[in-house]
Amino acid sequence: MSLEIKWTDEELSTGQRRFLKAERFARVWEFRWKYNRRGDYYPGLKVTRVMWEHVLESMKRRYQRREVQEEDIREIEKILKEFVD
Numbered sequence: 823m824s825l826e827i828k829w830t831d832e833e834l835s836t837g838q839r840r841f842l843k844a845e846r847f848a849r850v851w852e853f854r855w856k857y858n859r860r861g862d863y864y865p866g867l868k869v870t871r872v873m874w875e876h877v878l879e880s881m882k883r884r885y886q887r888r889e890v891q892e893e894d895i896r897e898i899e900k901i902l903k904e905f906v907d
Contacts, residue, residue: 824845824846824847825845825846825847825890825894826843826844826845826846827843827844827845827876827877827880827881828841828842828843828844829841829842829876829880830842831872838857839857840855840856840857841855841856841857841858841859841863842854842855842867842873843855843863844873844877849897851877851901852865853867853869853873854867855867871902871905874898874901874902874905875902877898878895878898878899878902881894881895881898882895
């Protein structure tokens with residue numbers, strides 16, 4: 823089952839708004855970005871702890887609506903526990 827989470831943030835180096843997408847397919851997470859609302863997402867994003875925390879919070883909200891399972895949340899919590907900056 824595929825899962826997609828989208829949000830915006832501000833790039834630290836330039837202060838420019840960017841659109842982010844975290845996508846899980848076949849239990850593999852991939853993060854992508856773009857600067858314009860319309861257009862293609864680009865791979866190669868350095869994932870930060872803040873991004874994983876955003877994904878976790880989004881997953882918890884989706885769990886309340888029964889869109890994800892508890893195992894999905896535990897997977898992200900494990901990733902955060904093992905995350906090294």
